[in-house]
């Protein structure tokens with residue numbers, strides 16, 4: 001494992017505090033670009049979740065995501081990734097920081113972590129070893145991926161973190177409408193790699209995410225197919241209604257479709273958990289980071 005120095009955390013350019021307590025920070029990268037991270041105080045016992053970025057822009061270019069409107073302009077160094085954890089809690093005032101007992105990190109910010117694999121793993125190893133951001137072990141870290149299957153096989157050996165697979169649709173052809181850079185046959189290999197991850201990785205958890213986009217992925221027929229595809233994983237499914245990102249051809253789902261999807265998906269073996277958006281008023285919610 002290479003060395004990652006985290007004494008120089010990215011310099012904070014600006015902070016925006018949402019009415020729900022979520023904080024979005026914009027930081028300057030080594031190349032003078034801008035990365036965004038989000039801090040969310042959560043529940044009880046009080047924890048602080050940091051949604052960190054691994055790249056500026058993203059080559060995956062999901063159609064529902066503001067980050068994906070720009071291709072990858074910079075893959076962050078290990079220091080820049082771990083530095084977000086180093087800086088995180090000091091960005092909150094004492095009133096919000098009080099009573100926080102531990103921290104979690106989700107690599108769900110800007111970029112596809114698996115396309116910056118080496119730096120991402122080195123950074124998370126340092127975070128877990130040093131307990132940065134109050135992380136207690138690799139289990140407090142979740143790596144989100146759009147489904148780079150070979151990297152999942154590798155990660156399984158390197159670090160037992162939790163995985164969030166952004167599957168969205170079980171039907172590969174329809175999935176290409178939202179995530180165009182994957183072939184229509186890729187869904188099967190993604191589910192296989194998650195199955196392997198659970199079986200061999202042992203300690204790691206797998207959650208599947210489905211971004212609900214109006215008239216594409218919010219249909220109960222998609223939910224039924226998803227439930228069938230995921231039957232052998234028996235994992236938790238996070239439903240994420242698309243957030244508005246301004247412009248583009250896709251829109252958030254109608255409420256009744258979200259409920260219909262959840263109902264249909266619940267027929268399978270997976271637990272269905274709708275994700276409650278955080279920081280919408282400061283554009284800090286899923287898919288809204290852009291810098």
Ligand code: SF4
Nearest residue numbers: 058061062065068111
């Ligand atoms: S959703 Fe994730 S993988 Fe897709 S474009 Fe946005 S940052 Fe990249």
